[in-house]
Amino acid sequence: MGEQEKKQTVKSTADWVRDRLLTESTGHDWYHIERVTEMAKAIAAEEGADLFVVEMAALLHDLADDKLVASEEEGIQEINNWLVDRSVEKADSAHIIEIIETISFSKGKPLRTLEAKVVQDADRLDAIGAIGIARTFQYAGAKGHVLYDPKANVRTEMTKAEYRSGQGSAIHHFYEKLLLLKDRMNTHTGKKLAESRHAFMEQFLKRFYAEWDGNG
Incomplete structure (x- = not known):
């Protein structure tokens, strides 16, 4: 996937998430996603992380959160389908899914990659x-x-x-x-x-x- 395709994928993903969460009322709305994404991009630039993976994971991270969806598994499947439909490379798609599945405070799972650490930090900064x-x-x-x-x-x-x-x-x-x-x-x-x-x-x-x- 070339840089222009990545930019288009990020934009379409942002539009999709915005439509899904714009009226969410528990503090996990689109504006939370937007802040986390911008913070994640800034941290990624400082830390040398993969910007595409970070930005996509930040945009999608709450769509499988059990505070917002009935089934975490269904949320992950929906995200995976979205990534496949946009021809995101398998390695990037798997990485994005892994980040979403591991960054939650309540799960307490170890983070394997720098990109996961960046997105988790950005999400946590929006909680304080x-x-x-x-x-x-x-x-x-x-x-x-x-x-x-x-x-x-x-x-x-x-x-x-x-x-x-x-x-x-x-x-x-x-x-x-x-x-x-x-x-x-x-x-x-x-x-x-x-x-x-x-x-x-x-x-x-x-x-x-x-x-x-x-x-x-």
Whole structure:
């Protein structure tokens, strides 16, 4: 596949994903995909990753997410069919699918390639900082989770099913996932970018507790 064909494939894929996720309401909408893709491209340029594989995986990464689709397996099959129909080379297609299947926080699978590490870092960066805070409350509202329950315990070492089905508060999500991400970045670039976003979340939580206690 030549460079011009790759550009056309990226564009048609972006259009397809935009149509699928534009009105998604849990924080995994098209604008999340767009931010992750742009971040992934920037990290890929710094780290020397394959830009086509990174961009395609970033665009498609949520179409097999069990938060959004009834069956992860059906989602993967649909993505694979899309790649085959666009004559993406088998090696690239397999690589893109592998990235999508392994980058989820809840799966905790080891990442084999630089491209997977780049896409995971970009996705995780969109889960922290100001955008991450906003998305946390958007998701909690969509799922009917409470804002904060000071009597509830932070859940640790959860299975994927426990992580997905739990009814923890929005604030608990910071401790169960978001505050852990800074130290789980893969690339040098991702680690640098995570520092300020992590610090912003810590500042937010400090202010949140002050106002919760009537001291803000």
